[in-house]
Amino acid sequence: METVKKFTPMFPQVLPGIISNNPDMRKLANHVIKIAKSSGTVFLHGETGTGKELFAKAIHKLSERQGNLVSVNCSAIPENLFESLFFGHEKGAFTGADKKQQGFFYQANHGTLFLDEIAELPLAHQAKLLRVLESKQFSRIGSAELMQFTGRIISASHVDLERKVDEKAFREDLWYRLNLFEITIPALHQRRDDIPLLANYFAQSTNSIHFLPCALKLLQFSEWPGNIRQLKNMVEKISILAESTTISEKTIQQLSVCHDITDWATRVAQEIIDMPISNKLKTIHDALIEQAVEVSNGNKSEAARLLGVHRKVVERRLAQIMSLR
The missing domain is CATH 3.40.50.300 (P-loop containing nucleotide triphosphate hydrolases)
Known part of the structure; x- marks a missing residue:
C-alpha cells in the first residue's frame, strides 16, 4: 500500500496528549x-x-x-x-x-x-x-x-x-x-463530535490511510463500547487490511470493523434528552427546520422534502420563529 502524502493538520489538545474539540x-x-x-x-x-x-x-x-x-x-x-x-x-x-x-x-x-x-x-x-x-x-x-x-x-x-x-x-x-x-472522564458516545477528529488523528499516525467524509460520518454514529482504545485499534486494523489508501463508508462496512447503530431514533432521542437545554422538543423542532432550510439554500419545498413534511409546516414554523426574534 502506498504511503499517503497529505497536508498534516493541527489537532487541538485540551490537555497535554489529549485531543478534543468538545x-x-x-x-x-x-x-x-x-x-x-x-x-x-x-x-x-x-x-x-x-x-x-x-x-x-x-x-x-x-x-x-x-x-x-x-x-x-x-x-x-x-x-x-x-x-x-x-x-x-x-x-x-x-x-x-x-x-x-x-x-x-x-x-x-x-x-x-x-x-x-x-x-x-x-x-x-x-x-x-x-x-x-x-x-x-x-x-x-x-x-x-x-x-x-x-x-x-x-x-x-x-x-x-x-x-x-x-x-x-x-x-x-x-x-x-x-x-x-x-x-x-466521558465515554466516547458522550463526545461523538470528537470521533471524526480522533479517527483522522489515528489515521495520520498510520501514515497510510485517510477517511472520506462519508466514512467519518459512519464512524461518528457507530457503537464504541471500547471507547477511544477501540477506535484506535479499528483505524490500525483498516490501515493493514484496506486495499486502498482512501477509506470510504463502503470500505468500513466491507471490513466489518465497527457496528453502526441500528436504532437511530432511540439513540438520537437519548442524546437530545441528555442535552442541557430546557424545552427540548421546541428547540430541536426549530433547529431541524432551520437546518433543513439552510441545507436547501432557502428552498422551502426542498427543506420540507428532507424533513418528510408538507411545505406549509416549514413555512408556518419559520414564520413563528421569525416573529419571536
Whole structure:
C-alpha cells in the first residue's frame, strides 16, 4: 500500500496528549488544570478505553513535579509480591532477594504514582496503602529505615468505587483518602463530535490511510463500547487490511470493523434528552427546520422534502420563529 502524502493538520489538545474539540471536554480540562498544581490525591473514573492513563500523564506533566510518573496496574500485581513491588526490599530479605530493590513508592518520590484499576487491590493491601498515605512514610522489606513518601497518588477505576465501599469490598477510609479530587472522564458516545477528529488523528499516525467524509460520518454514529482504545485499534486494523489508501463508508462496512447503530431514533432521542437545554422538543423542532432550510439554500419545498413534511409546516414554523426574534 502506498504511503499517503497529505497536508498534516493541527489537532487541538485540551490537555497535554489529549485531543478534543468538545465543549464539555474543554470544561473538564479547565478543571484538571486547576487541580494539577496541587498535591491532593486524584481519582479518575471512566469506562474502559476512555484514556484514564492519558489524563494521569497530563496531570503529572502540568504539576511540574520533578520526579517520575510510575504507572501500576493493580489488577496485575500478584498478592505475594505486593510489599516487595510497592515498598522494595533489601538484599537477602527473603528467599530469592539476591539484590536490593527499590519499590514503586521510592520510584515515584517527588513525582506521581498512578494506580490503575485500584478496585482490584485486595483489602489487606488496601490497609498497607492507607498507612503510607496517612504517615507519608514507608520502609523496604528487611530494613528498619523509614523513608518519606513525597509523591502524589492518582488512582483510577472503571467500576463504581462507592458501590464497592457499600459492599464492604473497598475500604471507606482509603476511598476518602484517594478522592480529594474526583474526575469523571466521558465515554466516547458522550463526545461523538470528537470521533471524526480522533479517527483522522489515528489515521495520520498510520501514515497510510485517510477517511472520506462519508466514512467519518459512519464512524461518528457507530457503537464504541471500547471507547477511544477501540477506535484506535479499528483505524490500525483498516490501515493493514484496506486495499486502498482512501477509506470510504463502503470500505468500513466491507471490513466489518465497527457496528453502526441500528436504532437511530432511540439513540438520537437519548442524546437530545441528555442535552442541557430546557424545552427540548421546541428547540430541536426549530433547529431541524432551520437546518433543513439552510441545507436547501432557502428552498422551502426542498427543506420540507428532507424533513418528510408538507411545505406549509416549514413555512408556518419559520414564520413563528421569525416573529419571536
